[in-house]
Amino acid sequence: MFCHAAPRPRNAEATRAxxxxxxxxxxxxxxxxxxxxxxIAKDVGVDAALVSRYFGxxxxxxxxxxxxxxxxxxxxxxPRSGFGLRVAHAVIFEPxxxxxxxxxxxxxRSVGSTKAMEIVQRTGTERFFGPFxxxxxxxxxxxxxxxxxxxIMGMAVSREITGGFGLNPEECKRLEAxxxxxxxxxxxx
Amino acid sequence: MFCHAAPRPRNAEATRAxxxxxxxxxxxxxxxxxxxxxxIAKDVGVDAALVSRYFGxxxxxxxxxxxxxxxxxxxxxxPRSGFGLRVAHAVIFEPxxxxxxxxxxxxxRSVGSTKAMEIVQRTGTERFFGPFxxxxxxxxxxxxxxxxxxxIMGMAVSREITGGFGLNPEECKRLEAxxxxxxxxxxxx
DNA sequence: GCCGCTAGTCAACGCCCGGTGACTTAATGG
DNA sequence: CCATTAAGTCACCGGGCGTTGACTAGCGGC
Numbered sequence: 001m002f003c004h005a006a007p008r009p010r011n012a013e014a015t016r017a018x019x020x021x022x023x024x025x026x027x028x029x030x031x032x033x034x035x036x037x038x039x040i041a042k043d044v045g046v047d048a049a050l051v052s053r054y055f056g057x058x059x060x061x062x063x064x065x066x067x068x069x070x071x072x073x074x075x076x077x078x079p080r081s082g083f084g085l086r087v088a089h090a091v092i093f094e095p096x097x098x099x100x101x102x103x104x105x106x107x108x109r110s111v112g113s114t115k116a117m118e119i120v121q122r123t124g125t126e127r128f129f130g131p132f133x134x135x136x137x138x139x140x141x142x143x144x145x146x147x148x149x150x151x152i153m154g155m156a157v158s159r160e161i162t163g164g165f166g167l168n169p170e171e172c173k174r175l176e177a178x179x180x181x182x183x184x185x186x187x188x189x
Numbered sequence: 190m191f192c193h194a195a196p197r198p199r200n201a202e203a204t205r206a207x208x209x210x211x212x213x214x215x216x217x218x219x220x221x222x223x224x225x226x227x228x229i230a231k232d233v234g235v236d237a238a239l240v241s242r243y244f245g246x247x248x249x250x251x252x253x254x255x256x257x258x259x260x261x262x263x264x265x266x267x268p269r270s271g272f273g274l275r276v277a278h279a280v281i282f283e284p285x286x287x288x289x290x291x292x293x294x295x296x297x298r299s300v301g302s303t304k305a306m307e308i309v310q311r312t313g314t315e316r317f318f319g320p321f322x323x324x325x326x327x328x329x330x331x332x333x334x335x336x337x338x339x340x341i342m343g344m345a346v347s348r349e350i351t352g353g354f355g356l357n358p359e360e361c362k363r364l365e366a367x368x369x370x371x372x373x374x375x376x377x378x
Numbered sequence: 379g380c381c382g383c384t385a386g387t388c389a390a391c392g393c394c395c396g397g398t399g400a401c402t403t404a405a406t407g408g
Numbered sequence: 409c410c411a412t413t414a415a416g417t418c419a420c421c422g423g424g425c426g427t428t429g430a431c432t433a434g435c436g437g438c
Binding site for chain 1: 221296297298301302310314318332342349350356360
Binding site for chain 1: 384385386387388
């Protein structure tokens, strides 16, 4: 007989963190509208009501997730000279793991819900684009940062839209190379 | 006293066309989920039930819209040598008119709804990317077409995510120039 | 060993959506 | 001028969503 698995030790802090984490995962894989409170709750193994209770509302939860993942934009770790290829590889060949592009992905998925987009607009620029532009540096840093971010998100969109690319492996390889070069050119100035 | 404006002559064909047109407009500006049958109906000035009746279901309507706008992808008119700048200008400076990028925009907005994305996946590749790749031509046409489309959609996403860019006019101008050059390089080979 | 407090659950509410069957109204042909 | 038929409307359903107030169960202090 099933004993409801592990009944999860009563620990508000840990539960809260687990919810936040599950939400991050969900929101980076599905759109704001497609993610339901009940889905998140099921992932964690709690009741949906608890999610509302802890975070106030779905919008607040989304904002919290955005906050939690914006510190340390994951684009920027690793050597600068390998940036282009590294990111291109992640976007083209690791659609599941998605390396650590969660921040960008969540923003990307918010296109669709008016509410989610407002939240992203409120925090996205200073929390994400700002630090990224600083890392990019040099002349016209903000412009180049936007350009790079756009290229990355665009490729992610493009991939999803066709369900993987409709390309054979060699073509993917060449796509990776071209995209890598473009990205590198952008951040190199 | 108001006489309910013009009571719209009873003409099924015209009404059908009007609905299709209004849907195109809506779907290119808002996401699949955010567009309601009632919204579209209101735009046209008919009852929401009629929209369902004429097109079967929301998904069918969406598919019809996609069909109707995919013939003649609007990216490709105008001289080839001006492609990069022309498109960059449209994306960056004409967010409302959006030139005639409706096809791409609708696809872009479908990211979010699982249903909408399935429909796009079903028709997008051959109806949109195929013709575009033919137009691009040359070596690795499909790869370069995907790259160009990704760049365009990415910039559109990026713009929406921050609500316009957070850039001053000169920066926008430089963004346009850079993006134009990148696009042109892609389609030139 | 009981009590109080809090983490967590349960049932239900109100809302809005897409879709449908029964109705009303306008054009048309005899 | 009326009957017929198609065009359009209306009321309503069933379902899923986010959220809430009332409840239950487990842990810490005395």
